[in-house]
Every structure is written in C-alpha cells, then in structure tokens.
Amino acid sequence: MVLVTTGLRERKKLRTRRRLGTAALDLAVRHGLADVTVEQIAEAAEVSPRTFFNYFSSKEEAVVAAGVEHARELADRLAARPADEPVMASLRAVMRELLGESAPPKEWVAQVRLVRANPALLPHQLAAHAQIEHSLRVVLAERTGLAPDDLHPALTAAAVMAAIRVATDRWLGSDEHADLGDVIDDALDLLAGGLRHPSRAP
Amino acid sequence: MVLVTTGLRERKKLRTRRRLGTAALDLAVRHGLADVTVEQIAEAAEVSPRTFFNYFSSKEEAVVAAGVEHARELADRLAARPADEPVMASLRAVMRELLGESAPPKEWVAQVRLVRANPALLPHQLAAHAQIEHSLRVVLAERTGLAPDDLHPALTAAAVMAAIRVATDRWLGSDEHADLGDVIDDALDLLAGGLRHPSRAP
DNA sequence: GCCGAACTTGCAGTCCGTGCAGATTTGCAC
DNA sequence: GTGCAAATCTGCACGGACTGCAAGTTCGGC
Numbered sequence: 001m002v003l004v005t006t007g008l009r010e011r012k013k014l015r016t017r018r019r020l021g022t023a024a025l026d027l028a029v030r031h032g033l034a035d036v037t038v039e040q041i042a043e044a045a046e047v048s049p050r051t052f053f054n055y056f057s058s059k060e061e062a063v064v065a066a067g068v069e070h071a072r073e074l075a076d077r078l079a080a081r082p083a084d085e086p087v088m089a090s091l092r093a094v095m096r097e098l099l100g101e102s103a104p105p106k107e108w109v110a111q112v113r114l115v116r117a118n119p120a121l122l123p124h125q126l127a128a129h130a131q132i133e134h135s136l137r138v139v140l141a142e143r144t145g146l147a148p149d150d151l152h153p154a155l156t157a158a159a160v161m162a163a164i165r166v167a168t169d170r171w172l173g174s175d176e177h178a179d180l181g182d183v184i185d186d187a188l189d190l191l192a193g194g195l196r197h198p199s200r201a202p
Numbered sequence: 203m204v205l206v207t208t209g210l211r212e213r214k215k216l217r218t219r220r221r222l223g224t225a226a227l228d229l230a231v232r233h234g235l236a237d238v239t240v241e242q243i244a245e246a247a248e249v250s251p252r253t254f255f256n257y258f259s260s261k262e263e264a265v266v267a268a269g270v271e272h273a274r275e276l277a278d279r280l281a282a283r284p285a286d287e288p289v290m291a292s293l294r295a296v297m298r299e300l301l302g303e304s305a306p307p308k309e310w311v312a313q314v315r316l317v318r319a320n321p322a323l324l325p326h327q328l329a330a331h332a333q334i335e336h337s338l339r340v341v342l343a344e345r346t347g348l349a350p351d352d353l354h355p356a357l358t359a360a361a362v363m364a365a366i367r368v369a370t371d372r373w374l375g376s377d378e379h380a381d382l383g384d385v386i387d388d389a390l391d392l393l394a395g396g397l398r399h400p401s402r403a404p
Numbered sequence: 405g406c407c408g409a410a411c412t413t414g415c416a417g418t419c420c421g422t423g424c425a426g427a428t429t430t431g432c433a434c
Numbered sequence: 435g436t437g438c439a440a441a442t443c444t445g446c447a448c449g450g451a452c453t454g455c456a457a458g459t460t461c462g463g464c
Contacts, residue, residue: 009430009441037419048444053421057322087399120259123325126332130324144399149375154368155389156397162360170353187357194396195358197289197346211410211461239450250413255452405464412459420451428443434436 017055018069019045022107024062029110033063033118060124067111068128073098075135079142087143088192091160092185099181109176112168133161163187219257220271221247224309226264231312235265235320262326269313270330275300277337281344289345290394293362294387301383311378318374335363365389 023044027036038059042049056062077097081090098105115121137157141148167187171180225246229238240261244251258264276296283292300307317323339359343350369385 007431012430013442038421039419050422050444050446051442054443057421059420122332123329126328127325130328149372151368151372151385151388152392152397152399154372155365155392158364158368159361159393159397162364163357166353166356166360170351170356173351183353186353190354190357191361191393192396194394195354195361197354209462214461215411240452241450252413252415252453253411256412260451407464408462410459410461413457415455415457416453418451418453420449422448422450424446426444428441430439430441432438432440434438 016045016047016051017065020047020052020055021062021066021069024056024059025066025107025111025114028059028063028118029114033059033114033121058124060121061127063114063121064111064124064128066107067125068131070105070108071098071128071132072135074132075139078136078139083143087140087156088188090143092188095164095184096181104180112172116172129161129165133157136160159191160188163191218247218249218253219267222249222254222257223264223268223271226258226261227268227309227313227316230261230265230320231316235261235316235323260326262323263329265316265323266313266326266330268309269327270333272307272310273300273330273334274337276334277341280338280341285345289342289358290390292345294390297366297386298383306382314370314374331363331367335359338362361393362390365393 020041024036024041027040027044036059038052039049041059041062042052045052052062056065074094077094078090081093085093112125115125134157137153138148140153140156141150144153146153164184164187167183168180171178171183222243226238226243229242229246238261240254241251243261243264244254247254254264258267279296279299280292283295287295314327317327336359339355340350342355342358343352346355348355366386366389369389370382373380373382373385
C-alpha cells in the first residue's frame with residue numbers, strides 16, 4: 001500500500017496528466033483562457049481530445065491541476081518534519097522550502113496570476129485548494145494524534161490554507177515587491193495570535 | 203449612491219434573479235443536478251433560456267446564488283451591530299440571528315446538502331463563499347478602521363468563513379444532530395485561541 | 405404621449421462533455 | 435516469448451452548454 005512500485009502503466013499515466021496540465025497552463029497564459037480549446041490542449045500533449053476528458057473534466061481543472069500536484073508536496077514535506085516540532089513552526093519551514101528560499105516557482109506564479117486575470121478560474125482554483133486542505137488535514141491529524149475528522153485539524157488546515165491564499169493575493173496585489181515568505185509568516189503570526197486586533201499589541 | 207430608490211426595473215430584475223436561483227435549487231434537489239437542463243430552469247422561472255444566461259453563466263452558479271444572497275445578510279447585520287462590540291462577539295451574535303435561534307433556514311440546508319451530494323458544485327460553492335468573504339472583509343475593515351486591503355481584515359474574514367465552512371461540514375457529517383450554532387461557536391473559539399493544540403489546555 | 409435606454413428573446417453557431425464500442429497497450433503468468 | 439485479461443486510448447455521435455448578434459419589448463424621465 002505504501003510501496004506501490006509505480007509500474008510503467010502508472011508512470012505513463014502520470015506523465016500524460018502532467019503534459020496535459022502544463023500544456024493547458026502554457027496555452028492559457030499565451031493566448032488567454034477563452035481562446036484555448038480542449039482540442040488544442042490535447043494536440044499539444046499529443047493525445048486525442050477524447051483522452052483529455054479521461055484525465056480532466058474541463059480545461060479549467062487542467063489549468064489548476066498543475067498547482068495541485070505541486071502543492072501536494074506541502075503535505076509530504078510536512079509529514080517528514082520532526083514529530084516534536086510545533087505545527088506552526090513546521091508549516092513555516094515547509095513553506096520556506098517550497099518557496100525556494102528566494103523566488104517562488106515560476107509555474108506557480110504563472111498560475112496564480114492567470115487566475116487573477118481570469119475570474120472564471122477562481123472556482124476551480126478554490127476547489128484545488130480544498131484538495132490540498134484535505135491532505136493537510138490528514139497530516140495534521142496524524143501529528144496531533146486526533147481523529148482526521150476532528151474539528152481542530154480540520155479548522156487548522158482550513159485556516160492555514162486561507163492564510164496562504166490571502167497572503168498570496170496580497171503579494172500579487174503589491175506587484176510582488178515584498179518577499180512572499182515574509183507575508184505568509186505575518187499571516188500565520190496573526191492566526192497564531194488569535195486574530196487579535198493589531199492596535200492592541202503595539 | 204447609498205440610496206438607490208430601487209425602481210420597478212431593478213426590483214423586477216432582482217425578482218427574476220431570485221426566481222431563477224430558487225428554481226435551479228429546487229429542480230436540482232428534486233431530480234438531481236445532472237438531470238436538470240437550463241431550459242427547464244428557465245421554464246420554471248418563466249423566462250427564455252437565453253435570458254437565463256443574462257443572469258448566470260451556468261446552472262451551477264444559479265444553484266449556489268441563492269446562498270450568496272441569503273448570506274449577504276451576514277455583512278449587513280454585522281454592520282448594524284454596535285461599533286464598540288468586539289468583532290468576534292458581533293460575529294457570534296449575527297450567526298445566531300441568521301440561524302434563526304433554533305433551526306437553520308431550510309433553503310440553506312438544502313443547498314449545502316446538495317453540494318455534499320454533488321461534488322461538481324463544490325467549486326461554485328467555494329466561489330460563492332469568496333464573494334461573502336469579500337463583503338465580510340469590507341465590513342471588518344470599516345469596524346477596525348483599517349484599510350480594506352490590509353492583511354488583518356482580509357485574513358480575519360477568510361478565517362471566519364473557513365470556520366463556518368468547516369463547522370457546517372462537521373455538522374452535516376454528524377447527521378445534523380448537534381446545534382449548528384454551537385459547532386460554529388467552538389470553531390470561533392479555536393480561532394480566537396490561536397488554534398492552540400487542545401491537549402495543552404485541560 | 406414620446407424617446408432613449410435597458411431588458412428580453414430567438415437564432416445560429418461553436419465548443420463542451422459523455423456514452424459506447426472497437427483498437428491498442430500493459431502487466432503478469434506460464 | 436507467448437498468450438491472456440485488464441486497463442487505456444481513440445473515433446464517433448449526440449445532446450446540452452454558452453455566446454454574439456439583431457430585432458422586438460418594456461421601463462423611466464421629460
């Protein structure tokens with residue numbers, strides 16, 4: 001179960017999925033989402049249009065799927081942190097790792113920018129976040145020894161994802177001047193402080 | 203600007219929008235989302251199919267739109283609370299009001315249940331939440347005197363919406379036995395406490 | 405009453421998304 | 435390495451989603 005000896009079959013499927021995802025993102029960035037058809041995406045990924053729908057149920061889903069895979073790293077790396085480390089500290093460390101210490105991954109930036117420019121993608125972006133949130137919740141439950149459907153891990157995962165989302169949005173809005181890691185840290189600080197009004201803590 | 207003397211034109215539009223929304227929700231609950239066509243929704247609302255698309259860009263959006271309008275109450279009522287009341291206290295009070303002191307509004311329950319039964323709606327549900335979150339953020343910014351795009355009101359709004367979402371999900375998962383207001387209160391307590399691990403507090 | 409603006413509608417057309425059935429490929433046992 | 439069962443890919447066909455456009459209809463102000 002844990003060791004699934006990824007056979008040729010599964011590896012090929014994963015590669016096809018990635019090709020479709022990156023092709024969708026790439027084409028959408030270049031020509032605008034509205035002017036990209038499933039047929040074009042399929043052609044770029046060298047599969048038939050019908051096969052596209054075996055992997056994704058819409059082009060919007062394909063565009064954000066790249067981000068999902070990329071962000072699943074979050075859960076994996078979190079699970080790899082020392083078990084006695086405080087949760088928030090683990091999260092900060094993992095986010096720093098994922099942000100590459102300096103510049104955020106180019107593909108990820110392209111994706112969030114595309115969503116900004118194209119509101120029709122927002123629903124699917126949020127759905128992708130929900131998937132990540134679920135992975136996060138499972139890991140947090142294991143770490144804290146609570147049930148996966150307990151309120152605490154569920155809310156923590158949701159709040160952390162909200163913090164990342166808000167911080168990213170702020171970062172994009174400020175023309176990406178600040179360091180994204182710092183903005184996320186600020187957001188996590190606010191969460192850990194119980195969202196107290198800042199004017200009370202000067 | 204503030205007083206827009208809702209003329210007949212605008213009232214009629216609003217009524218049409220509501221009719222379409224409730225018709226969509228009603229039909230989807232009764233026949234299943236997949237078996238409902240835009241044509242049916244339009245007919246139930248007594249407009250042409252083409253007009254449906256003047257109001258909504260998909261049937262999924264129409265189904266969750268009812269919830270959006272209903273939840274815009276949240277922001278309005280929050281703005282009406284005394285300005286010196288702590289934000290969290292205002293939120294609790296408003297949520298209690300909206301939940302009708304005893305049973306949550308039937309239409310709202312129908313909607314969240316439908317989303318549960320039909321994952322294809324989740325993206326649109328989340329997008330609707332994002333709209334509510336935005337209204338919430340504006341009100342919170344006014345109350346705290348911070349800029350609307352400041353991190354604090356933005357994150358607070360997002361975290362509170364996350365709490366409501368997680369609490370609702372839990373409540374649905376527990377066969378709606380507990381009192382939803384209590385579950386939401388628990389979630390807000392966790393938020394206000396900085397999401398501290400519960401085992402550290404007893 | 406009358407006029408401009410806003411709203412509704414039908415029509416035509418493109419693309420989406422799915423069920424199905426037949427090829428093709430893969431994993432596995434022998 | 436051969437053969438078989440299962441998984442996957444593909445083309446076809448079809449109904450529905452969604453949009454631009456132009457004509458008709460209704461509303462609000464004068």
